[in-house]
Amino acid sequence: MDECVERLLDVRALKFGSYKLRTGLVSPVYIDFREIFGCPDLLCQLSELIFKVSREAQYELVCGVPYTALPLATCISITHHLPMLVRRKEAKDYGTKRIVEGKFIPGQTCLIVEDVVTFGSSILETVSVLQQEGLKVTDAVVLLDRAQGGAERLASCGIRLWSVSTLPQILSSLRSRGRLDEDTVCKVLDFLAANQYESDSLANGSALPAKEQLGASEKIPRIVSAAALSYGQRSLLPTTSPFATRLLSLMEEKRTNVALAADVLSCADALALAEELGPEICMFKIHADALSGFDEGFHLRLVDIAKRHRFLLFEDRKFADIGSVVRRQYEGGVFRISHWAHVVTVHAVAGPGALLSLQEAYSSVDSGAFIVSEMSCQGSLAVGNYTQAAVEMAKGCRDFVAGFICTSRVTTDPSWVLVTPGVKFQEGDDGQGQQYLTPDEVIGRRGTDVIVVGRGIVNADDRLATAQAYRHAGWQAYEGRLAQS
Numbered sequence: 268m269d270e271c272v273e274r275l276l277d278v279r280a281l282k283f284g285s286y287k288l289r290t291g292l293v294s295p296v297y298i299d300f301r302e303i304f305g306c307p308d309l310l311c312q313l314s315e316l317i318f319k320v321s322r323e324a325q326y327e328l329v330c331g332v333p334y335t336a337l338p339l340a341t342c343i344s345i346t347h348h349l350p351m352l353v354r355r356k357e358a359k360d361y362g363t364k365r366i367v368e369g370k371f372i373p374g375q376t377c378l379i380v381e382d383v384v385t386f387g388s389s390i391l392e393t394v395s396v397l398q399q400e401g402l403k404v405t406d407a408v409v410l411l412d413r414a415q416g417g418a419e420r421l422a423s424c425g426i427r428l429w430s431v432s433t434l435p436q437i438l439s440s441l442r443s444r445g446r447l448d449e450d451t452v453c454k455v456l457d458f459l460a461a462n463q464y465e466s467d468s469l470a471n472g473s474a475l476p477a478k479e480q481l482g483a484s485e486k487i488p489r490i491v492s493a494a495a496l497s498y499g500q501r502s503l504l505p506t507t508s509p510f511a512t513r514l515l516s517l518m519e520e521k522r523t524n525v526a527l528a529a530d531v532l533s534c535a536d537a538l539a540l541a542e543e544l545g546p547e548i549c550m551f552k553i554h555a556d557a558l559s560g561f562d563e564g565f566h567l568r569l570v571d572i573a574k575r576h577r578f579l580l581f582e583d584r585k586f587a588d589i590g591s592v593v594r595r596q597y598e599g600g601v602f603r604i605s606h607w608a609h610v611v612t613v614h615a616v617a618g619p620g621a622l623l624s625l626q627e628a629y630s631s632v633d634s635g636a637f638i639v640s641e642m643s644c645q646g647s648l649a650v651g652n653y654t655q656a657a658v659e660m661a662k663g664c665r666d667f668v669a670g671f672i673c674t675s676r677v678t679t680d681p682s683w684v685l686v687t688p689g690v691k692f693q694e695g696d697d698g699q700g701q702q703y704l705t706p707d708e709v710i711g712r713r714g715t716d717v718i719v720v721g722r723g724i725v726n727a728d729d730r731l732a733t734a735q736a737y738r739h740a741g742w743q744a745y746e747g748r749l750a751q752s
């Protein structure tokens with residue numbers, strides 16, 4: 268997309284200024300892809316990007332959302348010999364009265380092609396029409412996701428969204444090429460942040476809201492957080508990864524959102540801690556390379572304790588190398604992490620290659636990874652565009668990525684689990700860069716899902732009573748958040 272960004276600006280498909288939208292809002296950006304109809308080469312190039320970005324989707328037919336996306340869908344259909352459907356806006360009142368034109372058999376799967384997604388309403392409308400004709404729709408693809416919650420909303424309706432680019436990515440690309448000033452970038456980002464679609468209809472899973480309701484809710488984007496859904500409800504969403512499903516349902520059943528950071532010196536200490544505190548926690552997090560005495564016997568015993576006390580094993584490895592190396596670090600060496608860890612952390616800095624090769628390597632169907640999208644320590648570089656890019660990256664790896672390590676609600680998509688380290692009853696720091704927030708702040712106000720507590724529990728005189736207190740505080744904050752919404 269990077270090569271095309273400047274041309275989009277030149278042909279005025281992207282405009283920056285002050286524009287009154289259909290909804291009455293005044294936007295600092297206006298996107299009009301009809302402008303590319305006059306540039307056939309650009310149209311072909313963009314169609315090819317759309318085709319490539321959604322190549323993992325399984326489908327037999329393509330259908331453009333009327334009208335701007337029709338030429339894009341047509342290009343894909345012709346170039347890749349894929350039959351196309353055309354959805355009419357109104358059924359003809361003469362002749363066949365068909366609302367979907369083209370040849371298809373009910374039961375076939377159709378990919379939806381769209382130019383821009385804001386809140387996803389046009390895509391949902393097209394999905395609904397195609398479904399009424401007996402077609403299956405699981406995926407949609409867009410040239411540009413404005414990053415206003417449309418992808419999350421579609422996900423909650425069972426539609427996976429593939430996007431060639433997002434508005435924040437376009438902004439950063441234009442900025443780095445000197446085509447946009449910092450002030451405009453900030454204005455657009457502020458506008459996006461202030462106009463997010465988050466609907467309580469997310470709770471309805473795959474139910475498609477009626478068209479009239481979509482129109483009404485678009486006029487006033489409601490800031491109802493996906494944090495309003497229970498862990499149990501979220502475990503059932505079709506877009507929740509197998510590991511996230513397991514974790515969320517365990518948290519709901521066991522009534523705990525505490526992960527213990529078992530930063531002790533030896534494997535013997537770790538086993539004792541797991542045995543004592545296992546009943547209170549949902550995950551037991553270690554750094555295998557910081558424990559003395561690591562051997563196969565250790566992880567076999569740890570797995571046994573995890574099964575008995577029903578918690579999941581979390582190796583905080585923070586993989587950050589090329590794909591072929593992280594795969595060996597995951598499967599082999601002294602620690603053989605993939606043999607016992609249910610979940611690991613991965614840095615986004617190395618790009619999607621690391622994730623994809625871990626995904627290929629993972630041995631158990633319901634293990635997974637958290638991408639580090641923010642860190643709790645002072646001066647961390649995982650902020651702003653980096654955080655956004657980390658969240659975007661996860662979308663290409665939905666079976667393996669369960670969510671994010673973060674200190675704020677980095678996404679509103681309820682299928683991701685948000686895990687926050689740096690938690691203590693006393694806010695402050697540890698004198699070495701670690702910054703602490705309270706369970707109430709993290710779960711209740713910031714809206715993340717799991718508190719990772721280390722020294723707050725490990726250094727306490729009575730570890731069990733302290734773990735119970737964190738469990739209680741974390742759960743109260745979660746119930747309070749649900750009650751508020």
Ligand code: 5IU
Pocket residue numbers: 528530583612639641642643644672688689690701719720721722723
């Ligand atoms: N951890 C962080 N911050 C991060 C990430 C991981 O603290 O951003 I990524 C780990 C480090 C430690 C635990 O194992 O979480 C926090 O321990 P304390 O609660 O003792 O600070």
